Amino acid sequence: IFFYSAKQEFKVEMLKGKRVIVTGASSGIGEQMAYHLARTGSHILITARTEDKLQKVSTQCRELGAASIHYVSGSMENMAFAQEVVKEAEKLWGGLDMLILNHIGSTYFGYFKGDTEHLRKLLEINVLSYVTMTVSALPMLKESRGSIVAVSSLAGKVGTPFTVPYSTTKFALDGFFSSLRQMLVVENANVSITLCVLGYINTDTAMKTVSHVIRNKPAPKEECALEIIKSGALRQRELHYPYISVTIPLLLRDWAPDFLDSLTRNNMDIEKVKRT
Numbered sequence: 001i002f003f004y005s006a007k008q009e010f011k012v013e014m015l016k017g018k019r020v021i022v023t024g025a026s027s028g029i030g031e032q033m034a035y036h037l038a039r040t041g042s043h044i045l046i047t048a049r050t051e052d053k054l055q056k057v058s059t060q061c062r063e064l065g066a067a068s069i070h071y072v073s074g075s076m077e078n079m080a081f082a083q084e085v086v087k088e089a090e091k092l093w094g095g096l097d098m099l100i101l102n103h104i105g106s107t108y109f110g111y112f113k114g115d116t117e118h119l120r121k122l123l124e125i126n127v128l129s130y131v132t133m134t135v136s137a138l139p140m141l142k143e144s145r146g147s148i149v150a151v152s153s154l155a156g157k158v159g160t161p162f163t164v165p166y167s168t169t170k171f172a173l174d175g176f177f178s179s180l181r182q183m184l185v186v187e188n189a190n191v192s193i194t195l196c197v198l199g200y201i202n203t204d205t206a207m208k209t210v211s212h213v214i215r216n217k218p219a220p221k222e223e224c225a226l227e228i229i230k231s232g233a234l235r236q237r238e239l240h241y242p243y244i245s246v247t248i249p250l251l252l253r254d255w256a257p258d259f260l261d262s263l264t265r266n267n268m269d270i271e272k273v274k275r276t
C-alpha cells in the first residue's frame, strides 16, 4: 500500500481561480496564507477586526496577483458576523471553494485561575464561530466539492501546560471536525476537512507571549502558511507542521503519556511564567 499509493503532488493550478475565505488574515499565519493565495491567483475574501490592517494586506494581495481581493471587518464574538462573512462570499462569487478558519481570540499563557468567563468567550470565538461559518458555508461547499481547513495546534491534541482555556477550545475543534468528516462521508458529500496541527510558529503574537519560556526554536510562519494551503488543496485529513515536532508527540501521546507530559514541561522555563 505504501509503495503503490503515490501521494498526489501540489500544483499552483489547483488553486488558480478558486474562491477562498481566510479568517484572522490581518496578521500572523492568516496574513501569510492570503499572500500565498494571491500568488496562486485565487479570489480571496479576508476578515479580522482591524480594518486598516486588512486594507494593507489587501493592497499587498492585489500586487501579488490575486484574481480578486475583498475584506470584511468585524468580531467573531458575534455569530451574526460569522454568518455575514459567508453571505458576503455568496454575494461576491455565488459560491465558495475553500473555507480557511484560522482566527483565535487573544488569550494568556499562564496559570489557570478559574476564569470561566474568559473560557466562555474563547469558546465562542475559537469554536462556535467556526461551527457557524461551517454550517453557513456547507451548501456552497457541497455544490463545489470544496474544502474546509481548520487551524488547530499541538495544544489541541496533547495537554500542554499554561494553555487551559486555549487547549479547551482547540480540542473541541478536533471533536467537531472529526465527527463532521464522518457525517460528510455517510451523506456522500464530497467536502474535505483538513485539521492543521501546528507546533510553535514565529508569529508576532506567539513570540511576544511565549518566546521567553519555550526553549525550542519556532518554525517560520511563511512556510507554515504554505503547508496549510497545500494540505487543504490536497484534501488531506490532517497537517502536522513542523512534521517531526508534531508527529513524535502524537505518537507518544497514547503510548507514553506521562513521558510526553514531562518532555513538554522540560521544554519550558517554567520559572519565567508570570504568577500574577
Ligand SMILES: NC(=O)C1=CN([C@@H]2O[C@H](COP(=O)(O)OP(=O)(O)OC[C@H]3O[C@@H](n4cnc5c(N)ncnc54)[C@H](OP(=O)(O)O)[C@@H]3O)[C@@H](O)[C@H]2O)C=CC1
Residues within 6 Å of the ligand: 023, 024, 025, 026, 027, 028, 029, 030, 047, 048, 049, 050, 051, 053, 074, 075, 076, 077, 101, 102, 103, 104, 105, 106, 125, 151, 152, 153, 154, 198, 199, 200, 201, 202, 203, 204, 205, 206
Ligand atoms: N503561532 C503559533 O505558535 C501557533 C498558532 N496556532 C494557530 O494558528 C492560528 C493563527 O495564529 P497566529 O497567526 O499566531 O495568530 P495572530 O495573533 O497573529 O492572528 C490572529 C488573527 O485573528 C484575528 N482576531 C483576533 N481576535 C479576533 C476576533 N475577536 N474576531 C475576529 N478575528 C480576530 C486577528 O486580527 P484582529 O486583531 O485584527 O481581529 C488576527 O488576524 C490560530 O488558529 C492559532 O491557534 C497553532 C499553533 C501554534
Ligand SMILES: CC(C)CCC[C@@H](C)[C@H]1CC[C@H]2[C@@H]3C(=O)C=C4C[C@@H](O)CC[C@]4(C)[C@H]3CC[C@]12C
Residues within 6 Å of the ligand: 107, 108, 109, 152, 153, 154, 155, 160, 163, 166, 198, 199, 200, 205, 206, 209, 210, 214, 249, 263, 264, 267
Ligand atoms: C512536545 C513538546 C516539546 C511540544 C511543546 C509545544 C508547545 C510548547 C507549543 C505548541 C503549540 C503552542 C501554542 C499555540 O498553539 C498557540 C498559541 C497562541 C498564541 O497566541 C500564543 C502562543 C501559544 C499559546 C503557543 C504556545 C506554545 C505551544 C503550547
